[in-house]
Amino acid sequence: MDDVASRGMVLLGCGRMGSAMLKGWLDGGLNPRAVTVITPNPSDWLRETGVHVNAPLPADPAIVLLAVKPQKMDEALPQLKSLGNGNTVFLSVAAGITLARYEEILGAQTPIVRAMPNTPSAIGRGITGIVGNGHATQAHMDLAQSLLEAVGQVVRVADETQLRALTAISGCGPAYVFHLIETMAKAGEGAGLAPDVALQLARATVAGAGALAETASEDPAQLRINVTSPGGVTAEALRVLMDEETGFPPLLERAVAAAIKRDKELSA
Incomplete structure (x- = not known):
């Protein structure tokens, strides 16, 4: 400086x-x-x-x-x-x-x-x-x-080509997280919560979990395991979210691939 x-x-x-x-x-x-x-x-x-x-x-x-x-x-x-x-x-x-x-x-x-x-x-x-x-x-x-x-x-x-993958993860990523908050709040409403309460819960949960993931010594996989009691309610929800065909992993892979493809098109 x-x-x-x-x-x-x-x-x-x-x-x-x-x-x-x-x-x-x-x-x-x-x-x-x-x-x-x-x-x-x-x-x-x-x-x-x-x-x-x-x-x-x-x-x-x-x-x-x-x-x-x-x-x-x-x-x-x-x-x-x-x-x-x-x-x-x-x-x-x-x-x-x-x-x-x-x-x-x-x-x-x-x-x-x-x-x-x-x-x-x-x-x-x-x-x-x-x-x-x-x-x-x-x-x-x-x-x-x-x-x-x-x-x-x-x-x-x-190298410069890696900026595309980085863009798809961290550049676009906040929008993914904002959409997660939206959908969590909507699901909370559907389960009977008042809209403002559902949104407050979703916002605070994502913010708190993100802060914990950034500061904890354990990796995210271990943090997930720590919260998941075998046979419990979290495990049942994760069974849906981690499905190899319809869950988060294939969905995010498709989303990231789509972002990279569009970035290539815009740079052409």
Whole structure:
């Protein structure tokens, strides 16, 4: 982060994800005057942070964070082309845009890191996968990771193709969990609970179980066994959920495969 403090950084786009990361950096002690934000509609909060907003770009920033929507990238990137093919690393959190495409726009010698965060990053509980191109050094990867850790955990994948699987698990995963909460609440209503009580039970159960799974020394399979008395009510429910043909395992396999297939189609 010393490099960012001395050379500065550029944040292109400051929506929900960009704002969450910026807040994490500033809360962590980053000087707001080291940050230049380029955004068409700056919020009152952004203006009050003390960062440079829509100001001239620093000559040689340590890093440029690309946080605009994927469909806006081709329109937004050309204004940063002068920073390509140099010492500035570009970090993108946009889905679906390949490293090769960024190299086409910014220059083949540009250090680029792709990142795939998920929506819990907005509350500092996310997890992000990262991968760099051939010009991204260990120092570039370390810098990208340190910045992304402001909003949660970071993992590095071996190559860009693995981002598809990561997207299908952690990028799309929050939607799977939200749907689980929906369906648990609906099942609770069907069993006679009041809607608000069923929803409260489903939300708290998923949140509590997730927190336990993250902090416990046992793996999820053992945690499941710990809750399941042989021949009991949980065991009977799991008999349905773990069915090899109709239960969770084949259903999630099909869901993940469908997500990966669609990601390939959108990247083509």
